[in-house]
Amino acid sequence: MQWSKIRLIFMRELRDQLRDRRTLFTIAILPLVLYPLLGLSFLQVAQFTREHRSTIQLQGAHDLPSTPRLLDGDSFAAEVCPPPESQLLRVVTQSSKPSASSAEELRQQAQQAIRSGQCDAVVYFPPDFAERLAAARAAIGAEPSSGDVETVTPPPIPEPRVFASTANDKSRIAADRVDRVLRRWRELMVQQNLRQRNIPLAATEPFHLVDTDVAEEVSRRALIWSKILPFVVLIWALTGAFYPAIDLCAGEKERGTLETLLSSPAQRGEIVWGKLLTVMTFSTATALLNLASMGLTGTFIISRLSSLGSAIRIGPPPLGAMFWLAVALIPISALFSALSLAIAAFARSSKEGQYYLMPLLMITLPLMMIPLLPSVELDWGSSLIPVSGMMLLLRAVIEGQFGDAIMHLPAVVIVTLGGCWLSIRWAIDQFNNEGVIFREGERWSLGAWLRHLWRFRDRTPSFGMAILCGVLLLLVRFFASFLIGTPVSWSTFAVVLLATQLALIALPPLLMTGILTTSWRQTLLLNWPGVPSLFSAVLLAFAFHPAALVLHELVQWLYPLSPDVRAAAGTINALAAEAHWLPRLLVLALTPAICEELAFRGFILSGLRHMGHKWGAIVVSSLFFGAVHGMLQQSLSACAVGIVIGYIAVQTGSLLPCILFHITHNSLVLTVGIHGPQLVDQFPQLRWIFQVEQDQFRYQPYVTIAGLVLAVGFLAWFRLLPFRATEEERLRSLLEHQSLRPVAK
């Protein structure tokens, strides 16, 4: 790959996109206009709330008590409604007695008045309000010294009502305002009552509550912004990547220029990188412009609001937060760009491309939403989730928890870069796949497809079939886990395990091999590998075991088992320990080894190898192998073991060494795990090999290191074997190492 060509393609695509008005609009104009517009309308609403004059209709005003005064002529009295407020309230009194008799009628009348715009809210005082109130006040005031205050039941005080419509902004504001006035009025009344009974005012509030916020102003601001900003920026990074990606792939297919480019000397990898950089530029630029526009508008609006005396107490976004966000944006937009590009390569037209945005959002949105949950924090587990980990890291940095951030930085960086690499690889593969680039619309029907599958079976399964088999095994396993309860005895446990292994792990791939392929031997690697390979596989399992144990411990340290899971595992271990060693090995080592190898290194790996990367196939098959183990902690260890076995399968071209490795590995786990401490007690000389500390049982460090060295040696030996590359792998390696010399004259 040549950087000069990538740059050339990048510059062209960039210029091309900049000449497109639609792109420019979405990328630049929209964010620059959107936030100020939103901000302005927000301010307008705030302004309106503050300045609009509310009209209050007062019904039954003639029946108000004389002290304390509620009304002063045609407006509220100054005691209950001081000047700036009083200007915003206009009172229309209706001195005639209200005609309505029932509450429902009153409600309807008020609704009518508010709807027709006569007033914004209606305050209704029931007939004889003043008289009955006075009677009630007198009743309370009459017995000041009876001692038992609680027994005094005041006569029912008539209830004034405020009618307002929450579906109407003006009406809601009016109700708020009149509510404040009425509360003040009531307060005055309480004070009068107290005075009448010679009780000091302080009696109503024996003590004050003082709230003190220990957070500094900056971190208060950070908390709010650390949740909003990353989300907004990521959403825009995705949108900003998606549309240019569609134009650069599906759009080019539509305009017929993709073939022009493909026949040029630029390699597919160079084309993808050039396009990727363009998409990334737009993704970053969109996100940054949105960030800047939102930041500036936010700062402006908030300063205006606080000058207006609003109750909103968030400051402008902290500058540091903006900076870190911009830094984190680069890898995230690389990831989104590569994903968008790979998806866009699949689309035949821009229109079809647009349909793919929704699935992409469905996958990425949850990853962006997880960090918004209050209980989710940056820890070892969450830092390994793509996108979420990065957002949580950002939050930690914005909140100033630098210690936490630095500790989890490597994990987040590795996951993010890994994600980028995989998605870029996928995009390049899409461009190399003529089935994708020259995809033609054909009418699909299930019957035709099934017939086609049967008639044109290959010796080994296709890539898609392998993925299908993996997904099928996962689904079956998922649903079966609901049916299988906790075992109570060894015999039931053994039966359930055998049945699961045979029926749910081994049977589906065997059936699929029979139905979808023509060669059992080639699909399930039923070849004789030679004795040295078999020996090496067994010895490799021994050499590898100490390292596997360390890995297992490491995983448990990263993701501690929950007490429930620990208890369940304890039960199973106890059941296994009860059994005789032979059935135990048969059920827990031999059967899984055969069944799982048939599925994962047999059918799935054979199919995956059509992708043309030996290592890609090994890793993906191991991911399935790990995932089928159900529990995260087990899955991670299984995945690592799966990679080693996958390599053996590819190098030897046979399933036998894999099964032997698997049996040996499982047997070691069982024997050492269950009887290790006992054995060391019986034979103290074993302390040279094992370390026993309280409940920790592991190999001596030098044994582990020696084992690793040996394991690497064995792997190197496997590497020397003449492995049988698939057609796709041979072609890819030829293409990647094109000789410069003519092959013929």
Place this chain on the structure above:
Amino acid sequence: MIQVQQLTKSYADLKRGQVLAVAGVSFQAAAGQIFGLLGPNGAGKTTVLRILSTILRPTSGTATINGYDLRTQPALIRHQIGFVSTNTAVYDRMTAWEMVEYFGRLYGLADEELGERMERIFSRLQMNDFRDQVGAKMSTGMKQKVSIARAIVHDPPLLIFDEATVGLDVLVARALLKTVMELREQGKCIVFSTHIMREAERLCDRIAIMYRGHILSEGSLPELLDRHHETDLEELFFRLLTDHDAAPAWADNAG
């Protein structure tokens, strides 16, 4: 110059099963020659030319172009060829000059050499009137000229024209054929596909009649007429096609 050996291309189709678009095609052409692939629509001409231009990979068989192997050295092959097809459009938002310059740079030409060559090509193809016009505003004829300029900017020894005259008016088509003949005089090897008899007769030194993925007959025009005892290419063409259709179905797969 170019040797094509037993090239096949098959793809999976749900309705028709495995479809053999190209069924073992072999031919060769030398420098200074125009090799014509004459066939009706759907004969597999475009697929053959797409394979030769390395856009598609052959299912089996191969070709060598100037000594480079098509299957294993596609990157080098692309330097040896210029490809003009109805499917290779020009960029809408790029001017004629920018477009040719861009491809010249992709071929790794140095600035000075590229500038000189472009001036020569632009004046020879009479493109100076619209050198600053963007693709979206060009007429079909202008676009075709830009495509040719783009294909010859790196001076490749082999040029591939796939139905290059489709959609052109008589004047533009005539000019294009003239350009192709000039390129032959410069010693280029040209593979030219068409379904128009007149073009094949006027232009091609050798003609291969292609139908349903097979080459039915191949040779210079007099050779072909002589071999099949015909006096007219069109008659010959129809007879070969009808004979092929009448032949038993297994002949299709026998290649």
